[in-house]
Each structure stands twice: as structure tokens, then as C-alpha cells.
Amino acid sequence: MLERYGHGGDLATAEERFGLPADGFLDYSSNMNPLGPPAAVREILARYMDEISKYPDPVSRKLRAKLAKKHGIDQSAILVGNGAAELIDLAVRALRPSRMAIAAPCFGEYGDAAKKAGVPVYEGLLRSDADFELGEQWVTEALEASGADLYLLGSPNNPTGALVEYRHIQRLLDSGATVVLDEAFLDFLPDDEHRSLAAEASTNGRLFVLRSMTKFYAIPGIRLGYIVGHPEALEAMRRLQVPWSVNSLAQAIGAAVLEDEAFAGETWAWLQSESEFLRAELRKLGFRDYPGAVNYLLVRLPDDAPFTSTELQQEMGRRGALIRDASLFTGLDHRYIRLAIKLRAQNARLIGVLREAIASLGGSGT
Known part of the structure; x- marks a missing residue:
């Protein structure tokens, strides 16, 4: 289990589990501002x-x-x-x-x-x-x-x-x-x-x-x-x-x-643009996203997905991308994952890895 200690962003555990260097993962299990830290x-x-x-x-x-x-x-x-x-x-x-x-x-x-x-x-x-x-x-x-x-x-x-x-x-x-x-x-x-x-x-x-x-x-x-x-x-x-x-x-x-007001403005502009992009791309793959105005998304797997959130997390991890298995949250099951929102190049890469992982697990990936 990637969330061995109850949280996302555990790169040390990911390194142990998937055999890749900690700094080589595309980490969507942790929802930090991708623009930061400020100068x-x-x-x-x-x-x-x-x-x-x-x-x-x-x-x-x-x-x-x-x-x-x-x-x-x-x-x-x-x-x-x-x-x-x-x-x-x-x-x-x-x-x-x-x-x-x-x-x-x-x-x-x-x-x-x-x-x-x-x-x-x-x-x-x-x-x-x-x-x-x-x-x-x-x-x-x-x-x-x-x-x-x-x-x-x-x-x-x-x-x-x-x-x-x-x-x-x-x-x-x-x-x-x-x-x-x-x-x-x-x-x-x-x-x-x-x-x-x-x-x-x-x-x-x-x-x-x-x-x-x-x-x-x-x-x-x-x-x-x-x-x-x-x-x-x-x-x-x-x-x-x-x-x-x-x-x-x-x-x-x-x-x-706290004095860097420009950083805050850049963050708000980035989030609006990338949230819309990532939501649209996930829907193309059959995922359902839930309303929210922050830097992460709760996402439900496609209705016809022949895999669970845990299986998808493992397949993504083997391919160098980390996602949060939301079934570990009380009230959710193995149809849910949580994804951070990052920069355009990273978001596009995530969608590509998702498409490959879905296909590998027997889904359509379209």
C-alpha cells in the first residue's frame, strides 16, 4: 500500500515499492502548489x-x-x-x-x-x-x-x-x-x-x-x-x-x-486554467470529477472499468506516476482516486500514463 503512513507524497515508500528513484516520480498523490516555493x-x-x-x-x-x-x-x-x-x-x-x-x-x-x-x-x-x-x-x-x-x-x-x-x-x-x-x-x-x-x-x-x-x-x-x-x-x-x-x-x-502577493495571483490564474484542462481530459477517459475549487480532484473511475482504484494506483506507480487511492478514506470505495492538479506539461503526461495504465488493465483507455 502506497499510503503506508496514511498520507500521499510518501516518495520513500514509493521508491521501495516500485524500485524507481524518489525524485523520478510524477507525484499526483500530494497536492502542493506546483509553482512554489516563492523566491x-x-x-x-x-x-x-x-x-x-x-x-x-x-x-x-x-x-x-x-x-x-x-x-x-x-x-x-x-x-x-x-x-x-x-x-x-x-x-x-x-x-x-x-x-x-x-x-x-x-x-x-x-x-x-x-x-x-x-x-x-x-x-x-x-x-x-x-x-x-x-x-x-x-x-x-x-x-x-x-x-x-x-x-x-x-x-x-x-x-x-x-x-x-x-x-x-x-x-x-x-x-x-x-x-x-x-x-x-x-x-x-x-x-x-x-x-x-x-x-x-x-x-x-x-x-x-x-x-x-x-x-x-x-x-x-x-x-x-x-x-x-x-x-x-x-x-x-x-x-x-x-x-x-x-x-x-x-x-x-x-x-x-505572506508578503508575496504576486505569487498568490499567479497561483489563482494557474489553478483556474489547469483545473479546467485536467477535468476535460479525465472526462474523455470516462472518469467522473466532483465539484471543487482547490488544487486537487476527487475522481470516480469509469463505470465500466474492469479494475479498482488500488490496481490502478499500482499500475500507475510501476509507470512512474503516483496517485492517491481514495478507497482508504472512510465513506469511499475502490471506485475513487484523488489527483493533484499541476502544470500543463505534467498534467498532459499524467493523462498519457493514465491512458496506458487503463489499457494495460483491460480498460478502453479512450
């Missing part, structure tokens, strides 16, 4: 030797100040962490819910964090005939059946790419529950600042917003994310966090990339 990252790396012998700022003051300006909030409402995964874990442990609800399929770290904390989980399944969108029916069923006092939801959700409408979040809050909203991929939308609930979370003791900086800026190797919440509500998470959780290199890079 400022290289500049910071070049001069970092002068800083490596010093301790990092234990509370990430410079980065928090810039994030506060971005969202129009006070920096006391921001906690920076070692990637979104650390912050998900901190949130669950600090909030100590009696029961947690998630909308499946979703990011596996949600359920894992609850299990580590000994918290029972209600998994409300999203429906394929509703394009896996979290709607009024899901909220009604969850409120009636889950018994949850914490909802951990993705918007955009991973792997579906679907957004959660504000009215549904408000309804959950009105019930007296706490909501942690994972906006890790929201900055791929040009109007993310208007859609984000970060400002509201900064003054609401029962709403928290998670953000990741690694996806949009293509810096997953340094691990960087943050959570927004009422300062008093964040205090329990601060106390649980390991000292110096965020290293000085991550802090410096995070502060620098």
Missing part, C-alpha cells in the same frame, strides 16, 4: 546559517503579527504550530470533547487525533449523489444522532474539495457545540479572505479556524500552520504545545511568503 524561500535558506545557532522565538511573534494583519485580528488570537497535524491534535486534547463528529470522507488526521485522545467519533457520511457536499440534511442528522459537542470539519474538505456554507456552521454553533473548521486549502480560492471565518473565530470561544501554510506555498518539508480562536480559548492549547514547536526557519519563511 523568498531560497533567499532565506541562503542566509539561514547565521541564525541556526540561535533559539527560535517561542511564540512566533513576527509571523503572528503578519498573520494578524492578513486576517484583520489581534495576534493574541493566533497560535502557530508545527503543521496543521499538530494543531488538530492540540485542539482535540485541549477541548476535551465527550464526543466528536466528522463528515466522511475527510482528512484522516481528524479521526486519528480523536482516537489518540480517547474521544468517541461519530462519522456522518457525505453522499455521492449530493457531490459529497455537507448540506442541511447532514447537519440535521448529525445534530440528532451524533451526541457530539465538537465538530471537526474541512472547508474545503479533503479529499472532496467541497466548501461548507456558513449557515451550516452557524447552526452547529447555535446548538451549543464547538466547531473546529479546517481551512487548510482555502487560500487557493481568490476570495479566501471573504470566505474565511478566521475573524469570527478570534472573538468566538466555540469556533476555531485551522490554516496551513505548507500547501499554498509548497513548503511541506518545514511544517507550518496556525489556528485562530479566542485568546482565552487558545490558552489550553498553548499550555499543551511542546516548547519551541515551530523552528526559526519555518517562522522566517512563513513571514516572508
